[in-house]
Amino acid sequence: MSRLANRIAPFALLAVLLAAWEIACRALHVPAYFLPAPSQVARAIVADLPTLAAAAWRTLSVALGALLIASVVAQALAVVIGLHPLLERAVRPLASIVQVTPVVAIAPLVLIWAGIDHPERAILALAALVAFFPIFSGAVTGLHAADPDLERVFDLYGASRWQRVARLRLPSAIPFLLEGHKVGAGLAIIGAVVAEFGAGSGGVRGLAWQILDAGNKLQTDRMIAALTVLGAMGVALHALLEAAERSALRWWRGR
Amino acid sequence: MSVAALHDVEVDYGQRGRALGPFSLSVAPGEIVALVGPSGCGKSTALRLLAGLERPTRGEVVRAPGRGETAVVFQAPTLAPWLSACANVALPLELAGTPKQTAAARATEALGRVGLAKADAARPAQLSGGMAMRVSLARALVTEPKLLLLDEPFAALDEITRRALADDVLALWAASGPGIVFVTHNVEEAVYMASRVVVMTPGPGRMAAEIAVGGETPRPLGFRTTPQFRATAEAVSERLFAACAA
Numbered sequence: 231m232s233r234l235a236n237r238i239a240p241f242a243l244l245a246v247l248l249a250a251w252e253i254a255c256r257a258l259h260v261p262a263y264f265l266p267a268p269s270q271v272a273r274a275i276v277a278d279l280p281t282l283a284a285a286a287w288r289t290l291s292v293a294l295g296a297l298l299i300a301s302v303v304a305q306a307l308a309v310v311i312g313l314h315p316l317l318e319r320a321v322r323p324l325a326s327i328v329q330v331t332p333v334v335a336i337a338p339l340v341l342i343w344a345g346i347d348h349p350e351r352a353i354l355a356l357a358a359l360v361a362f363f364p365i366f367s368g369a370v371t372g373l374h375a376a377d378p379d380l381e382r383v384f385d386l387y388g389a390s391r392w393q394r395v396a397r398l399r400l401p402s403a404i405p406f407l408l409e410g411h412k413v414g415a416g417l418a419i420i421g422a423v424v425a426e427f428g429a430g431s432g433g434v435r436g437l438a439w440q441i442l443d444a445g446n447k448l449q450t451d452r453m454i455a456a457l458t459v460l461g462a463m464g465v466a467l468h469a470l471l472e473a474a475e476r477s478a479l480r481w482w483r484g485r
Numbered sequence: 486m487s488v489a490a491l492h493d494v495e496v497d498y499g500q501r502g503r504a505l506g507p508f509s510l511s512v513a514p515g516e517i518v519a520l521v522g523p524s525g526c527g528k529s530t531a532l533r534l535l536a537g538l539e540r541p542t543r544g545e546v547v548r549a550p551g552r553g554e555t556a557v558v559f560q561a562p563t564l565a566p567w568l569s570a571c572a573n574v575a576l577p578l579e580l581a582g583t584p585k586q587t588a589a590a591r592a593t594e595a596l597g598r599v600g601l602a603k604a605d606a607a608r609p610a611q612l613s614g615g616m617a618m619r620v621s622l623a624r625a626l627v628t629e630p631k632l633l634l635l636d637e638p639f640a641a642l643d644e645i646t647r648r649a650l651a652d653d654v655l656a657l658w659a660a661s662g663p664g665i666v667f668v669t670h671n672v673e674e675a676v677y678m679a680s681r682v683v684v685m686t687p688g689p690g691r692m693a694a695e696i697a698v699g700g701e702t703p704r705p706l707g708f709r710t711t712p713q714f715r716a717t718a719e720a721v722s723e724r725l726f727a728a729c730a731a
Contacts, residue, residue, distance in 0.1 A: 379563040382538055387580040387628075388552045397576070401567045482567050484608025 266451040274451040275458060282440065282459050289426070289436035290463060292350070293418040296357030300414055304362050305407070308369030312395050318370070329363040333421055337428030350434050353425040360421030361414040368410025372403025404482050408475045415471050419464055437463075487511040487549070488632045488664035489535045494544030495689075496530050503689035505530045507544065510666075510683060510692070512632070517658065517665040517702065519675035521721060522685030522693075523729055528668040531690070532557070532634050535666055550632050553581045556625035556663075558638045562617035564609040564624075570596060571605045574624045581628070595627040596620070598657060615646035619653070626657060633663040639674070651678055655703035672725065676718045677704060684724045686731070693728035696721055 248268045254260070255267035262270060275282065311318040333356050344352035376398050384394050426438030437460045444452035495506030505527030512518055512535070520528045533539040534546050536557050548555070556577075564573045574592035579585065593605055599619040609617050618638060625633060635654070639647035651674060658665060669675050675682045676698055684694040698717050700708060708714055 377563060379559045379561065380565060382533075382536075382557065382559075383563065383577070383624075384580065385538055386536060386553075386555060386557060387577045389580045393580055397580075398565070401565065404567070484566055484610040 263448045263450050266454065270451045271454045271458065274449075274455040278452060278455055282437075282456060285435055285437045285440045285456070286459050286463055288434065289419070289422050289438070289460070290467075292354055292434075292436065293357055293361075293415070293422040293467075296354055296422060297361050297411070297415050297418045299354070299358040300361035300365055300418065301411060303358075304366035304410075304414075305369050308366055308373060308403075309395060309400070311370065312373040312399055313391055322370075325363065325366055328359065329367075333360050333424050334428055337425055340425075341429060349429040353422060353429055353434055353436075356425035356428070357418050357421035360424075361418035364413040364417060365407070365410040368406040368413075369403055372406030372410075373399045375406060376402035401482075405479060408478055412468075412471045412475055415467055416464065419460075419467065423460065486514065487547070488514050488516075489549065489555075489666075490547045491531065491534055491541070492545040492547065494531075494534055494541035494546060496527065496534070496539070497542040505534075505688075505690050506541070508685075508691055510535075512664045512666055514631070514664050515662040516681065517667065517679045519667045519669060519679035519682045520685060521669060521672060521675045521682055521725060522690055523687050523725075524670065525688045526685045526690035527688055528670075528685060528690065529636050532636050532666060532668050535632070536634050548632075550630065553577060553628045554631045555634065556628060556630035556632070557634045557636065558618075558621050558625050560637045560640050562609065562614075562621040564617060564620055566609050569606050569608060570601065570612070570620045570623075573609065573620060574627050577624060577628050591627055592623070595623040598626065598660075599623045599653060614642055615650065618642065618646075618650060622650075622654065622657070626661070629661060630663050633658075633665045635665065635667045637668055637670070640669075640671075647674070652703065654678065659703050672721050673709070673718050676714060676721055677709065682717075682721050684721060684728055686728045693731075694721075694724035696724065 252267050252269060255265060266274075307321070311321055336359070337352070337356055340356055341349060341352045344355065373395070380398060380402075381394075384398055389397070422436065423438045426434055426436050427442065430442075437456050440456040441453050444450070444456065490509075490511040492509055493507045494509070496504045498504050508527070508531060510518070510531065520531060522528050530539065534541055535548070536555050537546070537548055538557075540546070564570075565576070568576070571589060571592045574595050575585075575588040578588035578591060583591075593602070596602055596605060599622050601616060601619050601623065604612060604616060604620070609620065612620065621638070639650055642650065654665075655678065667675070667678050680698055680702060682696045682698060683692055684696070685691065686693045696717065699713055700711070
């Protein structure tokens with residue numbers, strides 16, 4: 231009973247809010263350009279579905295590509311750092327600078343570097359930059375999280391530096407890496423959308439461009455439709471990664 | 486001739502001050518020595534010195550065993566959760582460059598020696614505390630060490646399991662005969678396991694007394710109820726109390 235209630239609760243709240251919104255729009259005669267009713271947004275989603283789906287896929291593929299790049303670079307860097315403690319000292323402050331710099335602030339610069347003809351490269355790079363930090367930070371923390379007595383076992387048998395990283399520190403870091411990738415994936419989507427805004431109109435027609443375009447034409451229902459698709463995409467990706475993380479952790483712990 | 490020896494070693498830990506010493510101890514081949522002392526007396530530090538995992542601030546550590554010939558069993562099983570029991574036991578061999586298949590075969594054999602022949606594929610999380618400790622013991626024995634160091638290995642286990650494990654360790658010792666240094670704060674366990682009990686003072690630990698334990702090893706059934714065992718345990722307790730009171 232309570233299990234069922236737990237499952238239904240978020241949907242029930244959503245339904246109540248949507249109903250209130252619908253009723254308020256109709257009763258108060260709110261103009262559609264200001265706030266369209268949910269039913270109107272739903273019609274816009276259905277009408278625009280092919281365009282929205284293509285745009286969503288464009289944004290999602292950029293985010294996933296960025297996640298992949300960030301994952302490879304962050305983990306490789308973390309391993310290199312794990313092999314050379316002095317490098318860690320050197321790299322950490324730089325990594326923090328990358329973390330605290332807002333992506334919109336560097337977007338214009340990266341757009342120049344990528345070249346006027348290749349805004350998609352700039353967007354990919356910016357999204358990767360945003361997704362990099364949580365993965366890198368998780369990897370660095372994780373590489374230090376090995377059981378100290380297990381480290382002593384490796385000392386005892388004269389393990390090489392590489393053996394220690396590959397057979398102890400990296401496997402010990404797996405829970406931290408999983409968490410880092412989950413956070414990084416969410417940030418990659420945000421990064422992709424923000425970077426698309428930064429790139430402005432035309433070049434890359436993802437979800438952000440849909441929102442911008444609809445906004446310029448005062449088609450508020452289309453704006454909210456694109457936002458809804460973006461939200462749904464984020465929720466789906468998060469749920470997927472959460473499930474992946476859970477099963478991977480179950481494997482790692484052995485139960 | 487000793488397997489490992491500490492000569493007047495002292496260990497200082499910066500701000501925390503002195504942890505151990507001056508302390509001397511020599512372990513003969515095939516001898517079982519128990520170190521007994523209150524918490525914080527530096528027992529585990531002494532063990533890490535004997536293992537070569539730490540260096541003394543002053544004094545000298547002499548170790549005969551080469552790479553891979555010293556094994557340590559810690560208070561917790563200290564197994565890698567992502568590896569099967571067999572892979573955990575094979576780890577020391579693989580680190581030393583033994584081919585994977587040979588290492589796995591020897592690991593399976595070592596698991597058999599500690600009575601876990603069937604737990605080969607199990608993960609540590611699927612084992613009970615006592616079984617996990619046995620896997621840890623198998624990992625220590627798989628390299629046929631000359632020196633086996635046990636750092637309160639049974640402290641987290643229930644009485645029945647710890648007694649069974651104590652007998653197992655003695656049986657394994659009888660089979661391969663490594664020198665054993667055994668750290669504990671349980672007097673009866675020390676007397677039961679060791680042929681020599683070293684009582685340490687509160688930190689920084691020094692030697693307060695050294696008591697020889699008679700009787701045959703492995704211990705015969707009912708050894709704990711013999712007058713000899715009771716008298717020795719009483720003597721060790723007295724020295725320990727005296728050392729703590731001083």
